[in-house]
Amino acid sequence: MAGSLTVCRKELADVLGSKRYIVLFALIFLMSTMSAYQGAQFISNNTGSNFLAIFYGSQFGFSFTTLMVYFGPIIGLALGFDAINKERTSGSLSVTLCQPIYRDSIINGKILAATASLSLLVVSTIGIMCGVAVSILGFGPTLADVSKIGMYMLLTVIYLAFWLCLGILFSTVTKKISTSILMSVSVWIFCAMVISIVAGLLGNYLVPISMPSGPGIGRGNSTNPFNSPELRALFQQRNTLETNIRRISPSYLYNEAGSAILGLIGGGGFGGGGFIEIGGGANPFRAAGAGDLTQALAMVWPQIMALIVGMIVCFAASYMLFLRQEIRPGG
Amino acid sequence: MSKPIIQTQELTKNYKEVKALDHLDLTVFEGEIFGYLGPNGAGKTTTLLALMGLTVPTSGTATVGGYDIIKDSRKIRQIAGMLPEGAGFYEDLTARQNLNYICQLNDIPKLEMEKSIKELLDAVDLRNRADMKVEKFSRGMKQRLGIAEVLVKNPKIAFFDEPTIGLDPQGTKEIRDLLIRLNKEENLTIFLSSHLLYEVQQTCQRVGIIRAGKLIVADTIENLSNRIAGKDKVVIEFELSKVDADLIKDIEGIDGVISVDQNERKLYVHMREDKSGDVSQMIIKHGATILLMKPKERSLEDIFIEYYKEGA
Numbered sequence: 001m002a003g004s005l006t007v008c009r010k011e012l013a014d015v016l017g018s019k020r021y022i023v024l025f026a027l028i029f030l031m032s033t034m035s036a037y038q039g040a041q042f043i044s045n046n047t048g049s050n051f052l053a054i055f056y057g058s059q060f061g062f063s064f065t066t067l068m069v070y071f072g073p074i075i076g077l078a079l080g081f082d083a084i085n086k087e088r089t090s091g092s093l094s095v096t097l098c099q100p101i102y103r104d105s106i107i108n109g110k111i112l113a114a115t116a117s118l119s120l121l122v123v124s125t126i127g128i129m130c131g132v133a134v135s136i137l138g139f140g141p142t143l144a145d146v147s148k149i150g151m152y153m154l155l156t157v158i159y160l161a162f163w164l165c166l167g168i169l170f171s172t173v174t175k176k177i178s179t180s181i182l183m184s185v186s187v188w189i190f191c192a193m194v195i196s197i198v199a200g201l202l203g204n205y206l207v208p209i210s211m212p213s214g215p216g217i218g219r220g221n222s223t224n225p226f227n228s229p230e231l232r233a234l235f236q237q238r239n240t241l242e243t244n245i246r247r248i249s250p251s252y253l254y255n256e257a258g259s260a261i262l263g264l265i266g267g268g269g270f271g272g273g274g275f276i277e278i279g280g281g282a283n284p285f286r287a288a289g290a291g292d293l294t295q296a297l298a299m300v301w302p303q304i305m306a307l308i309v310g311m312i313v314c315f316a317a318s319y320m321l322f323l324r325q326e327i328r329p330g331g
Numbered sequence: 332m333s334k335p336i337i338q339t340q341e342l343t344k345n346y347k348e349v350k351a352l353d354h355l356d357l358t359v360f361e362g363e364i365f366g367y368l369g370p371n372g373a374g375k376t377t378t379l380l381a382l383m384g385l386t387v388p389t390s391g392t393a394t395v396g397g398y399d400i401i402k403d404s405r406k407i408r409q410i411a412g413m414l415p416e417g418a419g420f421y422e423d424l425t426a427r428q429n430l431n432y433i434c435q436l437n438d439i440p441k442l443e444m445e446k447s448i449k450e451l452l453d454a455v456d457l458r459n460r461a462d463m464k465v466e467k468f469s470r471g472m473k474q475r476l477g478i479a480e481v482l483v484k485n486p487k488i489a490f491f492d493e494p495t496i497g498l499d500p501q502g503t504k505e506i507r508d509l510l511i512r513l514n515k516e517e518n519l520t521i522f523l524s525s526h527l528l529y530e531v532q533q534t535c536q537r538v539g540i541i542r543a544g545k546l547i548v549a550d551t552i553e554n555l556s557n558r559i560a561g562k563d564k565v566v567i568e569f570e571l572s573k574v575d576a577d578l579i580k581d582i583e584g585i586d587g588v589i590s591v592d593q594n595e596r597k598l599y600v601h602m603r604e605d606k607s608g609d610v611s612q613m614i615i616k617h618g619a620t621i622l623l624m625k626p627k628e629r630s631l632e633d634i635f636i637e638y639y640k641e642g643a
Binding site for chain 1: 435
């Protein structure tokens with residue numbers, strides 16, 4: 001454990017001082033502050049919406065939640081994708097391993113340090129957002145809101161840590177940094193974008209819906225065929241299927257869990273069910289901040305657990321691989 | 332002779348299909364500089380990794396400084412340092428910060444740390460570059476920093492894997508001198524793996540030659556040389572003002588001379604016993620002048636090639 005802490009301390013200094021982290025931090029910081037401003041505008045325009053709307057309310061296309069859904073993976077992966085293979089290539093790994101520490105101290109220390117940096121990023125960003133919003137709105141979050149914000153922070157850290165562990169797994173599996181970058185980007189594009197297209201196509205294929213046509217449709221007809229129970233059932237079925245396919249993506253799970261915690265009850269996530277459309281905006285009529293935290297947690301507990309399990313699996317896989325790998329210097 | 336500090340018994344390591352180490356038996360004694368010779372891929376690096384406990388042998392045992400390489404590998408890394416081949420550093424950190432980190436990993440108390448880092452930077456001649464980022468270092472400077480990282484824990488044994496590869500002659504000499512000095516002053520046992528024969532000959536007291544994972548021979552350079560010499564005990568090199576066929580024929584006729592090799596105006600006379608007096612007289616009788624006369628030394632290269640031929 002002492003070895004882990006030494007590695008962690010050094011890695012933390014490295015990460016916090018790295019250009020990569022500073023650029024990411026500056027970008028996220030800027031966008032978050034803007035989204036807090038937008039969120040505050042949203043609240044002023046929609047009376048009855050709650051303080052938490054600063055995270056999802058948007059006027060010009062994006063909010064903090066969509067930002068995290070789509071760019072969170074990049075933050076996590078960026079801190080992990082070259083953690084191991086960079087040191088392997090440069091030869092510093094073999095020098096470190098020649099010291100009297102256990103091999104797992106290195107990977108533990110690295111993950112610990114990167115997770116701490118991610119937490120710092122999330123906590124400080126959300127803190128600043130609240131500050132900006134309070135100064136615009138003139139009122140702050142209630143105690144219930146604060147607990148929801150805390151939970152949302154934790155969820156976001158878990159989500160980012162999942163991507164971090166995935167990145168570290170890639171950096172353990174591959175010898176070349178270029179390969180692990182490519183893997184990271186592919187997985188990100190798949191989870192953030194492609195999965196929705198796949199879900200749409202599969203839904204279309206597996207649950208075919210023939211649109212009613214012919215004499216049934218027309219003015220003056222007392223029964224609207226679009227409202228027939230059969231058709232509605234089919235749409236419902238397709239919707240459920242698509243949602244389940246989208247749940248393969250951790251981004252979607254995070255989206256669902258996050259919207260429930262922030263009080264956007266009723267699935268579909270931020271952006272009124274349209275997962276793919278960045279900045280779909282939240283439906284003001286649903287954004288009432290209703291429901292309490294325990295209720296929300298009970299609803300999205302499976303999603304949160306899935307993220308945690310995913311993170312642990314990635315960590316364990318890279319841990320095992322790293323311990324078994326031969327350390328040949330220079331390659 | 333002093334007591335053994337590294338001992339391996341039947342050490343074997345298989346990578347998928349390759350036998351990197353094949354029942355290796357090796358002994359290194361305390362306080363010596365041991366040269367570990369072999370071409371690329373003979374198993375030198377694997378031996379070092381196994382001795383530092385960084386790779387688990389398929390079978391066999393070994394101890395380093397009395398510790399078992401499997402059970403006590405962490406303790407070995409406390410008393411032994413290694414400069415691996417292609418060693419790298421944290422390029423964003425300065426030399427001092429790199430050394431600091433290594434000290435922390437070794438649990439060296441802070442007070443002691445600052446003092447020994449200062450001394451070491453002096454010893455490896457990096458005191459003026461201590462606060463420069465390693466990315467700006469030349470290859471030789473990095474190599475010297477690597478040596479400092481090995482020594483900072485004040486080890487009993489130091490393993491060096493090709494420490495002078497890719498260095499210019501000046502850098503090579505500096506590192507060689509540093510190693511010899513450390514061995515003398517600190518009684519540091521040095522295990523030097525290299526395929527540069529000249530370097531090993533200049534530095535090491537004893538050498539081991541490894542081929543396809545097996546130790547062919549291990550002894551002092553002098554003993555190895557004598558052992559190869561075998562049948563023709565004495566070889567003397569003469570450099571003459573002129574050489575002709577008659578002279579060679581007459582020298583070959585002298586009792587005790589086995590053969591004469593000619594290389595322009597140099598003659599290498601192989602003899603059963605030292606007959607250089609008779610040979611000199613014969614040369615003078617032929618009207619030639621002796622410009623130089625000396626016993627021929629066998630270089631490590633001859634020894635190496637000879638043993639490789641034998642082993643094949």
